[in-house]
Amino acid sequence: MRDDRALGAPAVEGGGGNSPGGSGAGRVLVAVYGTFALAAGARAGVQLGTRFHEAPAAYLLSAFAAVVYIVATVGLVRGGRGGRRTALAAISVELVGVLVVGTLSLTDAAAFPDETVWSAFGRGYYFVPLVLPLLGLLLLRRTGQKSPPPKSPPPKSPPPKSP
Template identity: 65%
Template sequence: MAEAGSTRSGLGRVLVAVYAVFALSATARSGVQLATKAGEAPLAYTLSALAGVVYIAATLGLAEVGPAPRRLAWAAVGFELVGVLTVGTLTVLDPELFPDATVWSDYGQGYGYLPLVLPFLGLAWLVRTRPRPEHAT
């Protein structure tokens, strides 16, 4: 039977699966873009590659149990939130900075705004499933 708060079943598994899909899609997309047209929008493609790495780290951190994976998940999901808010805001304020879209452009508009929602779901999951301290009696 899965532990309470485990990502091995239920909503936790769905969350990990969504992160894994984003890890694969962002990494593959940026890899193709960097390999075929890096000169056209190097900042955008590099940020998409960074997003892919962040999604990989979040997937690994959320998928495993223990203190080290939880720290990885907290760091990755926190970085993801800052990234999507920063890149989203920059693409709205100065679209010329990004001649081509990134995963986080316009707060993830090209992905149905899921990149904006996902870190909030990840952080909520981490808070909800945090280990409870043992109380001395």
């Protein structure tokens, strides 16, 4: 059909596996996480490389945030038990980070002379850093419920047929 070529063929439902990044919506979140990992990483690199002495604490915090985003991205992509646990830890750190740094940057502005990703709850990034961990935790919960990791394999022999 011509419409399918121009406007896109009907989509496949679901997606899958027990990796949080396996579902379609999960992959969108992974894309956003990847973008932030890159953006925060590049910003931290430039800040540390060109003007570290101006605000070492803020720039080290930028670098730390970048590492957290990278770890979360990797965890979400890898999936499985280990990946989920890694992602959960990284996303929790991220949520605490954005809340603590966000609050401190507003109450004690002198401590944060230059912007970081988490300053003022991520205002410089349209508050995406505040929403992202919430979506991440939601995704981990949802995919966890939908397909729990198969702990005990199903019995190999077929159930005995009733006579």
